Amino acid sequence: MSKKILLVSRHAPYGSSTAREAIDVALAAAIYDQDIGILFMDDGVFQLLKDHQGKYINQKNIDSMLSALALYGIEKIYVHQESLDNRTITTNELILDDLQLLNSIDVGHLLSQQDQLLSF
Amino acid sequence: MSTLHTINKSPYAHNALSSCLKVCAMNDGILLLEDGVFGALISAPGAQELQILIKHGANVFALVNDIKARGLEEKVAPDIKLIDYNTFVQLTLDHRCVQSWY
Amino acid sequence: MFKVGIDMLLHNPERDIALDKDGYLINLSDWNKEVADALAIQENILLTIAHWEIINLLQEFYREFEISPAMRALVKYAEKKLGPEKGKSIYLLQLFPPSPAKIASKIAGLPRPTNCL
Known part of the structure; x- marks a missing residue:
């Protein structure tokens, strides 16, 4: 039976491997037909900015990898609105246009509805 | 069912606790551990919000080993429950999910 | 790495x-x-035009997403780019048996998938 799993990704890309690890877990779990969602919050929202050029620091582009989520059947992608606002990021600066924007109360509800939380 | 939030970073240096407080539900549990226990201090950033959550029914815990190790036992805010490792394990069982803020 | x-x-x-x-x-x-x-x-495969179409597709996938695709993603991508006839596991399986995503990625010169479990 598939579990309802939410990955909570709260860290900026590249500075540590945390962001990348969340994506790897998402793609791997999707292969096993699990019910996966991803929430981007705090510095995690920086992962969603367009036009990364990771080659300058010998890294793969996180934004490119995130664009593949839909092909892996991961369609529930949530973003914490306040985290965007605090960083003066607007939604038209983001990759992926089917993001669901959530306020803090919505995030609380989302967390409480899961079978498993994975914190990154 | 409620969520257990664990925080292991000092609120003086990180936003882990403040982010948790934004989304934490009234019937959730919050566990401060490692450097997160500095959030248990009466004067810590977020201390007022923690007290408000406690008044509304949330349970706030701090790992006593980490509190004692840092010499903080006398400085802990009221109504924050000091727990040992065994109780920590029990808490993870009593809540539906664990979200770790780090 | x-x-x-x-x-x-x-x-x-x-x-x-x-x-x-x-x-x-x-x-x-x-x-x-x-x-x-x-x-x-x-891999006991003689490459035909049909094979090359998939090899090119894999390289396009890698340029776009910087990952070597798992089967499910490859099928969806083939469907999107080449149409429903070719966006089927069975079609890819006939070309690159027994494990199309893995074998075709290897032939296409993509890095080994990091998330192949």
Whole structure:
């Protein structure tokens, strides 16, 4: 039976491997037909900015990898609105246009509805 | 069912606790551990919000080993429950999910 | 990232090419069409136009997403780019048996999938 799993990704890309690890877990779990969602919050929202050029620091582009989520059947992608606002990021600066924007109360509800939380 | 939030970073240096407080539900549990226990201090950033959550029914815990190790036992805010490792394990069982803020 | 040792050599008219223990190219820059043909022969596959269409598709996938696709993603991508007839597991399976995403990625010179469990 598939579990309802939410990955909570709260860290900026590249500075540590945390962001990348969340994506790897998402793609791997999707292969096993699990019910996966991803929430981007705090510095995690920086992962969603367009036009990364990771080659300058010998890294793969996180934004490119995130664009593949839909092909892996991961369609529930949530973003914490306040985290965007605090960083003066607007939604038209983001990759992926089917993001669901959530306020803090919505995030609380989302967390409480899961079978498993994975914190990154 | 409620969520257990664990925080292991000092609120003086990180936003882990403040982010948790934004989304934490009234019937959730919050566990401060490692450097997160500095959030248990009466004067810590977020201390007022923690007290408000406690008044509304949330349970706030701090790992006593980490509190004692840092010499903080006398400085802990009221109504924050000091727990040992065994109780920590029990808490993870009593809540539906664990979200770790780090 | 970790370094992998050379476990095999692919014999090629110009020079031998280093492969890891599962037959993936160690230096992706070694890839060219002749190398692809040689890699395919190791998998008992003779590359036709239909094969090349998928190889090109995989390379396009990698340029776009920087990951070597799992089967499900490859099927969806093929459906999107080549149409529903080719966006089917069975079609890809006939071309690259027994494990299309893995074998076709290898022949296309993509890095080994990091998330292949």
